[in-house]
Amino acid sequence: MKSSLTAMALLGTARNQQLPNAPFPIISRAWQQLLHETEPSVAVLKGAALEHIALHSGVKPIQGVPMATPCPVDPKPYVPASAVSAAQLMLQGELKQLMGEWIARANASGFVAPPRIIPELLDFGQANVHLRPAISALVGSRGHWLAAQTNQWKWLLPASDPGSTKGGDEMWLTGSDPERVSWLAACLEADPDRAANAIEASWRGESPEFRETIAEAVAENPHPAHIGWLEMFALQDRRHRTQSLAVKILMTLPTSGFRKRSIERAATLLKLSGRRLIVTPPTHFDEAWAADGIRRKAPGGKGQRGFWARQILAMVPLSLWPDLVDGHDPFALKLDPDWEDTVRDAWIDSAKMHGGSATLAQLLTYLSAHLSPDRMSKILSDLLNDVPINERGGFLEGLTFTDRDRERLLLNLRPTLSAQEHPVLHHAATAWIADEKSPINRGEAIILAGCCDPISIPAVLDKLSKLEKLTAAAEEFARALEFRHSYLQHFIKHESL
């Protein structure tokens, strides 16, 4: 607000000496006195003083400001204050590798995050996609309310009812990507046919990224209603992940033509001779295969027949392989030495595509007996990526590796270990601390500290305290263990109630 007095002051009283009227009636009388000032600049300053007081003492509050609908009260208790301070440090970057555990423990203890750290937690979820489901649970109704109010953290927004007045099909047609994902998730569960029709109608116009998002959503909720668009469009999608998801979904649907064709196609390549599995890769490319997502051109340096065979065999989930080999355990068979690598690669591809923990355990046992530790280490990260961290230890414990290889596996896969159930891995997580020449660096030390069984922390710290000298990495390991120990106290107490 540029008052008349300000305009006069900007110009300067040397150019303009005409004092304006009083800006407020309440100071009119005092303002009149200014007209008698001999020095115009003094009059302006005195006027400014009057205006200053009038403005600052005459403020009235505004009324009618619309208020947000209050958030429903969450009945769960807040995380205890001393555990919260640990989270605040991690959210600021200190020992942040341990944040995933803190969140999981807080959830398991039945707590919700106190309001003051919810924005930081949501920002952390923005950057750490794999932690979003856990953070979504921890921030409770308040976090969801906050995301809706501030229009931030859209990944947290709840799924809407597809038939509700708040959106309906309009949401799918015109909403933002997060709104459409919410609509889709709800519709897939409530009305799969309607969801399938909507997807089919819009598929061609979707971006490659959103097609992958659609395929991921349907993979969580497969239904025969989706066979049509999956076979027509998704199987031939140029995005590898979308195509893999289509294969995965269709192989779970018994009425899918693709599933029948894939099993038949794979069966034509395999023949049992006693306990020997003979593989005969195709000699030519059938054009009909392209519609099922099989690629014709092999990458440079790879033979075509092996490339086709690998794709064909990989499309069949490992759980269905016994049907292909007359009920035998495929991992117990002797593989055709000419195509041994092709079959193993196909099994690895199949495990990555289709998942399944029972067959994965069998495959890992087989591979560890047949592959070099170096090769094994490389594929384990891919194979166990989708396995929950508290289940990874079970897959790794029985595998044959050196301690150094185990360290690398622990650093890549970050499993949660039990000193009792995973003694070999647990030993690998801590044995290096006594080795002054260990290549483990400080960041890696924190990750290894995060793998340790909480119950064993006091014993490990005791062991550390007896060492004459600690490397910088071992110091960091100790610090991370102490830090974990300090916040776990609060959660373990509550979990045991």
Place this chain on the structure above:
Amino acid sequence: MITKDQVTALAPDAASFKAGKALATPRMWSGLGRNGSALWGLAQGSGKNPYQTQVMVGDFAYKCSCPSRKFPCKHALGLMFIAAENLAQFPDSEFPEWVAEWHESRQDRKAKADAKSKTASDKPKDEAAAAKRKTSRSNRVDEGVSFFDALLLDLIRNGLGQESVTDRQAWDGVAKRLVDCQCTGLAGFARRLGEVPHSGVDWEHRLLLEFGSLHLLLSSYRSRESLSPELRAEVEQLVGWPVEKASVIAAEGVADDWFVASRTFTENDRLITSATWLYGQTTRRWGLVLNFASLPSRPTDPWPIGGVVKTTLAYYPGAAPDRVVPKVENATASLACELPSIDETFVSMLGRSAAGLAANPWRTRCPFLLQGQPATHRGGTFIVDLNGDALPWQPRGNDEKILCSICAGHPVLLAGEWDGRMLTIHSAADGTSWFSLRSHVA
């Protein structure tokens, strides 16, 4: 009682904070112990002998045998962090010799200082010399006042469109000249004027109003003999005349259970000022405690935010005074079991603010403690009280998100300041705990 927030506030910089946190584990220490408000321990460093570190929790005095030049050092911070986390790590014990030595030397120094102060006050004053010094100072101050007023008049005569009005360095030059004239208070005004042209839209209007207020102060100073004693004391302090702390402490104080509502930090020319607002739960009076330190040190604030300290505060002389000093040294705070019960609204707060301005037209901030929640309206942010009245709010950094999360559509107890145009929120009730929105480590 010591909290992590207090220790964090003491860290001279982020590196010290990090180093202190790294030492905040009993594994790095031996010989931990305490006796009353003294804590001690031996920290293993890179050398053969451990460092001897000790801290007095009451006034956060500390001593460490490490060679660090940071104040406090990482060992003292680490020791205090351990105490804040779990005081039980420090068993009650007799002072070891190295702790007893420092303790005794501190007591000796204090006794000597008290004796010196008594001797100085008992010593017959050289009245003539004192009067001469006062006259000399008064002349210098008059010079500074005249210079500043002449400058303002000149700027108004020639117009606020001049380049020098928006030149920060020019205002810094004015501030330096005022300091030379022993007008340290006016120097502060000059520095603030230098910031106004860079503070957003409509700065010209705000600058003019500041000029007007300043001219009123300078004129009032020149005619201070005619003012009431309270207003005269206010005007003299604003210009820069110091008040002896001892005389303030000697005056009658106000006893109450004081809630530590908020604390903010400002830095100017390497001087850090902490400003802590205290709210008397029975008297409903406000008191502002100011503490100072020169970088790299941080001010020592023994009372944690959200705490309650049962003590007597003495007010500095002035019109509608806010600034206080504790009459009792080392009064300790306890964490509030319940947050204060408040029935203030924006209407009553604005009434208080207006009454304060009527008594002291240079009063720039009015503290408040009331139930409210944030809201947005027509592109602006507001705080709305229980009656639905709203005042504009200027959130800083992540304040808006944090306060939205804390309130979630429900009013909560908030503490902050009103400057006549905008609210600033410093603290809020987060469940049953009191949370400060202000960060401490630079």
